[in-house]
Amino acid sequence: MKISTKGRYGMTIMIELAKNHGEGPVSLKSIAQTHDLSEHYLEQLVAPLRNAGLVRSIRGAYGGYVLTDEPSKITAGDIIRVLEGPIVLVEGIENEAPAQRELWIRIRDAIKRVLDHTTIEDLANHTEEEDNGISDAYMFYI
């Protein structure tokens, strides 16, 4: 159970756009360079975001992408859902035994709550200091 690079890099793009909101377009090239990612790959990820109406593109030299809405109005869920597809925790869950269904539903609700209550404004404003003490890789195991 993992979030793929689609979701991750997509969040990277959107948070970068949120940080530059109201200051003109941001090019994928600059994001790719800052985060050391493949520009071509980011192009593929931004396409669904554009189709979903979350970003608007400005073509040509000095072009790039801008958010179509305020960062406070865009949630992590909006982004993750577009990029990871409509998230089905378990395929064919409706056929599953009620006992197990109960577990998937609890997990689904927990994730849903986080995704829908976390905006990219929240995240863009998040500073290093608030992370107090989380540093070792193993701390990120569930």
Place this chain on the structure above:
Amino acid sequence: MKISTKGRYGMTIMIELAKNHGEGPVSLKSIAQTHDLSEHYLEQLVAPLRNAGLVRSIRGAYGGYVLTDEPSKITAGDIIRVLEGPIVLVEGIENEAPAQRELWIRIRDAIKRVLDHTTIEDLANHTEEEDNGISDAYMFYI
């Protein structure tokens, strides 16, 4: 972001054992038949559960598997972690920008809370009626 059949069928096995706790071993054959699954595939899934000490096997005719502990002492997390591996939501998270890290941490904590507070006794006792109204497939999208 999906839970694979490993985690799903593993939960199926463990809930079935929980329901029969104290009444002798349960064979994989019976579980496979009840849930219309491949017995051979279940064999592969139960091996890690045995290695992790969650179940004990009884070989030979009329053999099967039993829980090594009370159903109230075994959590969904114990099972999912064994079968899906130590769950890393995001690979190399410690290198990720603090803004994004914050999101993965919130999701991680939410999932963790559910997994560690849901026991297979909870689930085994869960009855159909409590599901009130959840029926359509789309309701399981996150």
Place this chain on the structure above:
DNA sequence: GCTAATGCCTATCAAAATACTTAGAAATGC
């Protein structure tokens, strides 16, 4: 108008993970 910068589109591909299947050996109750 030319050029550089940028977005847009389609195709291809290698590696890994997933979800099994196949084949058979070893142990045990009756």
Place this chain on the structure above:
DNA sequence: GCATTTCTAAGTATTTTGATAGGCATTAGC
């Protein structure tokens, strides 16, 4: 001894992931 069951290992088809490649379309600045 035979049916039943666990145990072990290997093989395989499909899907997903994470890109890479090549080229066209649009625009700002000179």
